Amino acid sequence: MASALPEPVARLITAVNSGDSEAFLDTFSPDGTVDDGGRVFTGREEIREWSDAELIGAQTTLDVTADITTGEFTTITAEVGGEGFTGTSHFSFTVQDDLVQQMTITA
Incomplete structure (x- = not known):
């Protein structure tokens, strides 16, 4: 995982x-x-x-392969493993007051 990730995003991963x-x-x-x-x-x-049902319950793992942060917005690309969806996926985060306000997942 890249060290440049905002703390809330790093904690989430x-x-x-x-x-x-x-x-x-x-x-x-x-x-x-x-x-x-x-x-x-x-x-x-x-x-x-x-x-x-779909993330921790499916024993998901996230291996971050790329990330970019601009202000309160962070986008990562991750290889997703586990018992549910697997493969490359993109996650976008909005961080406010050291907490994740929104996480958006796209394939």
């Missing part, structure tokens, strides 16, 4: 790779969102339900 649901959820602001290919999940409980 570490939490996913270690299978730590609580640490993953703690990276989001209270009204944070996940946009997974147009399906939007808002707030801790909706994000937890999505993650339990």
